Amino acid sequence: MKVDNKKILVIFLGTHNAGPVYAYEMTKGLIQNGAIVSAIVSSYTANISAWRSLPLKKLVELPTYHDKREFLFETCKLFLYKKRKLQSLFYGEYFDAIYSPFFAVWNHWIIKSFHDIPLLYTVHDPILHSSESKLNRIINSFVAKDIRAADTVIVLSSIFRKYISEHYKKRNEDIIVLPHGTFESYRDVGHDRTEARGWYQDHLNSINFLFFGRIEYYKGIDLLIEAYSTLEKRYSDRVSLLIAGKGNFSPYRDAFNQLKNAKLLNYTIPDEDVMSLFCGQNIVTILPYRDATQSGVINLAAQSSSLIISTNVGGLPEQLDYGKAGILTEPTVQEILETMQDVVENKEKYTELVEYGKIKVKTLTWNKLAEKLLRRI
Incomplete structure (x- = not known):
């Protein structure tokens, strides 16, 4: 109207x-x-x-x-x-x-x-x-x-x-x-040969965890890397991690370099390539924030049928309708690890959360x- x-x-x-x-x-x-x-x-x-x-x-x-x-x-x-x-x-x-x-x-x-x-x-x-x-x-x-x-x-x-x-x-x-x-206004995909699409193509049979956004301390990159490090040792080639975003990555680089199935895109993702981050098999978007207000990444993930894991901080729970549109966990390495592990073992049980998120984001x-x-x- x-x-x-x-x-x-x-x-x-x-x-x-x-x-x-x-x-x-x-x-x-x-x-x-x-x-x-x-x-x-x-x-x-x-x-x-x-x-x-x-x-x-x-x-x-x-x-x-x-x-x-x-x-x-x-x-x-x-x-x-x-x-x-x-x-x-x-x-x-x-x-x-x-x-x-x-x-x-x-x-x-x-x-x-x-x-x-x-x-x-x-x-x-x-x-x-x-x-x-x-x-x-x-x-x-x-x-x-x-x-x-x-x-x-x-x-x-x-x-x-x-x-x-x-x-x-x-x-x-x-x-x-x-x-x-x-x-x-983000176009579906800028071109077929983005680094993200190539990464997902190489990991068709994996649960592909994705972090997308500016690299900032409050976003808990260190918590994610430490949790994923343990996860990767347990599940080897069944998991992968893609971190995409601009910012100072030097505090995390040594730990990141020890990972086997992980890729870093440490630059501003062009608008026309943003959706390629979500175009692949078994993508699980993860927000390991220590604190937060809200995040546009949640909506991008929901509209792309990506399962979402988010810490229970700031306005993020409200965005996820307090667990109806995504998994909520606490901002600690252990809680993040346990949540990621449950997704690897039981991803199919979260189908309703993905469907709820798709409906919610359309409104x-x-x-x-x-x-x-x-x-x-």
């Missing part, structure tokens, strides 16, 4: 990881619901061609930065003249709301340029992950300011509603829960999520 012609300005100045796809999908959903949408996006965002294809009223591409050196230089230019130029491009235009779908550093300063317009702000990580860097903690202070300034705060899991309400003094009616949508369309958002304006 379309919502009458709400005028929205989307601000997203991130470039990589999940942000570009999430922001694009939500913006597309707003348009499908009849909103008149303009957008300010980074010229360097990974999916800029997709943004250019949207029927936006106005698309402003803002050159941001590629690295830390450029960040300092370009941020100075932002304050010297880019902000004024940006404001002039929208002079005299009316908007019902500003929408920030995913945090990026420059978002904060651009949002402040439109301070007199109601702000809808999505908070992906209400609570910082363990072992966050000092830089990320500084950056999080910008997030806190944006949350306080927001007229409507969107969280992706209901368990964070109370935290936002108490920590930021928000009324309950000013907080809405919009679960993570299913990434529809999480961006069209429906965007409609719910628009009804709050």
Whole structure:
């Protein structure tokens, strides 16, 4: 059901990881619901061609930065003249709301340029992950300011509603829960010869465990490797492990190199190749996180009929309907090992979880999520 012609300005100045796809999908959903949408996006965002294809009223591409050196230089230019130029491009235009779908550093300063317009702000990580860097903690202070300034705060899991309400003094009616949508813009497979497809082809008779995402301490890579090491010794060629994602892998490399049936793709997986990670026989997606908010990986796995193992932390249990759409375990080596071992021995008994997950994820369309958002304006 379309919502009458709400005028929205989307601000997203991130470039990589999940942000570009999430922001694009939500913006597309707003348009499908009849909103008149303009957008300010980074010229360097990974999916800029997709943004250019949207029927936006106005698309402003803002050159941001590629690295830390450029960040300092370009941020100075932002304050010297880019902000004024940006404001002039929208002079005299009316908007019902500003929408920030995913945090990026420059978002904060651009949002402040439109301070007199109601702000809808999505908070992906209400609570910082363990072992966050000092830089990320500084950056999080910008997030806190944006949350306080927001007229409507969107969280992706209901368990964070109370935290936002108490920590930021928000009324309950000013907080809405919009679960993570299913990434529809990833193409099925970029090409037939991805490294992942080749790996699965070599392990047709194995239970193929998959970790996909940025390499971060809080995601429990070390717990996974230690558990899998024991599992591999017990089951030899009946199991394999694929770890795919960019990040500092040096703390885990020595232990990983001792594994026999394991492969590492330590780079940003191109959007067109993402689904190839889930296209194979007996793929079991595993999230061994120490702490978490939510994960788009769960939806990708569910829509691909992959069994999911997740630790019982943060918003992950809610995403999995508390065990109906995936297996929940505790974030310890022993618990992860025992769960993986049970899957190797009894994978067929989890068929209902896979089917439930496929049905659940079909309800999480961006069209429906965007409609719910628009009804709050």
